[in-house]
Amino acid sequence: MFRKIILVVAFIAGPAWSENKSFDLQVPNILIESGFIKHLLPRFSLKTGIRITPVSESADAAFGAYGVAVFRQGEKIWHLEKVDGVYTDRFAQWLLSDIGKRTIEGFTQDGEPLFFADVGVALEAQIITITGDAGQGEVVSLKKCGRCHVINASNRMKAIGSTPSFALMRTFPDWKNRFEAFFTLNPHPAFTQVKEVTEPFSAKLPSPIVPIEVTLEEIEAIVAYVAGIVPASLGAPMQSQ
Incomplete structure (x- = not known):
């Protein structure tokens, strides 16, 4: 009887495990220490079923200075750089969606938000000098x-x-x-x-x-x-x- 139960559980759970909807995300320590990542990633996973593992080394995606601007911390703009893929693409789209923006700004300390989805207010026009042919x-x-x-x-x-x-x-x-x-x-x-x-x-x-x-x-x-x-x-x- 016990063996039958195990087989039934394995049969039911097998497809979900084999799908492995997950990817690694390189995250700087400053974002980890702020508590923001523990706020952000579980809410994305709850909404999509995609699990993200934060790591310190190179990964499928990364928060940093390159890629698409996704949120700001004071005057600092954080970008998402990623390889193309179903799950990394979904994460990028979610961050830029209305619910993603609300999640970003929903993280607070002492009642004050630390991160903002409106990255445009911190971007200044730059004069780019082009000299080549x-x-x-x-x-x-x-x-x-x-x-x-x-x-x-x-x-x-x-x-x-x-x-x-x-x-x-x-x-x-x-x-x-x-x-x-x-x-x-x-x-x-x-x-x-x-x-x-x-x-x-x-x-x-x-x-x-x-x-x-x-x-x-x-x-x-x-x-x-x-x-x-x-x-x-x-x-x-x-x-x-």
Whole structure:
């Protein structure tokens, strides 16, 4: 009789366990220590059935300085950077939804909210100085970045689908910094050389693919070209049910 009960329980619970609706989220200590994460994540899980495990190392998603702005703490803007996926996408959409915003602002200490969903009030207009040649930037982008990224309609079917397009990256608040220093951001250091800037590849650790070689002038041109790209429309956030 006892064995039958175990089998029945395993049969009922098995599909739920195997689905494993979860992902890891890299969270800075300052957010952990504030108690905000213990307030935020369980409420998302209760609404969606998706479990999020906060970790200190690299993960499927991260709260930090990069990605989409999702909430602010005083004058500090917190962003969500993530890999594409059903559960990470749902989390990003939830944070930007009305219920997500109410949850963010529902966390208080001594009756006062510490986090706010209206990130716009803390963002100041920035004057971005562009000095490169945009025409040259398009040519260089297609030639040296187009094998992985969608640059424009001309290489839409030739790039790697899992890498973000230039139009998508143009939506990032820090897009200019990212493009200027792209060669320092993974996975680029493994196969990118910048003339008179980066060290040559080690003989023991050569580039795993045909390397990309660019100059600082070409990087400035790429930035000038990206500055003129219309940012991708990400659409309205999905409303949680």
